Amino acid sequence: MSDASQRLIFENADVRGEIVQLDEVLAAICEHHAYPPAVARLLGEAAAAAALMCATIRSDGVLSLQVEGGEEAAVSMLLVQIDAADGTLRGTARYRGEPGRGGLAELCAGGRLAITIEPEEGQRYQGVVGLDEGGLAATLEGYFRDSEQLPTRLHLACDGRRAGGLLLQRLPASGGTRPTEDDPDAWDRIGYLAETLTDRELLERPAHEVLHRLFHQETVRVFEPRTLAFQCRCSAGRIASILRGLGREEVEQVLAEEGVVEVRCQFCGATYRYDRVDVAQVLSDSSAAPGSDRYH
Ligand SMILES: [Zn+2]
Structure with a gap:
């Protein structure tokens, strides 16, 4: 499977989406570290999330997701970055002991997530949110809801080797220029369809098959996949x-x-x-x- 993200737009519904799948990128992120499985899964989810969020920002620049765990947390720090301009990612995590099973809220207990966008030009942006018990996807849904006022659904998955994500976002109504009123159920309907997505499907099936299975009854415009790659910025x-x-x-x-x-x-x-x-x-x-x- 290739490392790529792909944009989709639901015609006449003011809903956009993005699907991402990571394979070699995740292997490269984990290559020089013997991450316990739970930490590798968290890194994979975060990398997929960063790629999805990067697709929602308009400017070139660097988007970072950084989690600082609380004092007692098994994972004290987790950071993933993506360059919007060329689709290159990197990530790292610090942990203590042998973190067992658990999601973001357990592994980084008492922590916070910072979303940082450093545009090529202009003001640096940072939003900070607490961690949701529901995991990284729920945490980011809360961020979009509270900070951006954009209803957003996220599905993130990682099995330690591959990572995947699907983002759906309801855009502000376009002021009557598009017939959103004709299809008031679109957001809920698309959401129900997306809820049938399984982790395994997202990780193991090609993106076009996943999108077809989920949304073949919708009018969806799917854009060309964008290749993602691991690349460090150190020098x-x-x-x-x-x-x-x-x-x-x-x-x-x-x-x-x-x-x-x-x-x-x-x-x-x-x-x-x-x-x-x-x-x-x-x-x-x-x-x-x-x-x-x-x-x-
Ligand atoms: Zn480096």
Whole structure:
């Protein structure tokens, strides 16, 4: 199965949708981590959710979903990001112990979800919501309802290897230019149809088959699939600026203790090493890239 998202529009119903399926993207996110199954499932759901939400924003930019777990939570942090411009994703999670079964609210107990949109130009946006007992899909439905005033239905699924999602969103009525009044039941009817979707179907059947099975009686315009891929945004320059952000004292302390400063990218596993000469260069020069080795 391919990694892609696909937009759909229900003609004359002011309802839009998006379906996403992730396979290799999820494998790449999990590749350098031995995530317990429950954490991998949560990451997969979050990646699918980020791809769905990215499709609802109009601007290019980076959309992030970040969960900070409460103090006692098994998963203390979970972050997925997607670039709207090129459809590349990355994600990571921090956990303690052996998180058992459970969804978002159990694994990240007492936590909060931040939705951040950093557009290429203009104002950064962030919305923060508490976690719904019903899981990530319910949490995001609540976010759309309360923050965006857009009735939204989300179905998210992940079996640890593949992830999938279906989003349906009722758009504000188009002011009488479209005959929404002729089909007042459309939102409820489409919702009932979507409720028959099973996790297994979403994860194992091709998207076009899923959409046909669910909505073949509706007038739906389905757009070309958009390919999604894993790609990290780390670089020697970014890591250098993180080191500068830590401050000279801390970096030099690590150097004194370890003989080398090693930074491992949490998203892709790339390791950046800085010896004494590199550190001096990084700390003294705010523009030049450090002469560090990079290896995977
Ligand atoms: Zn990286």
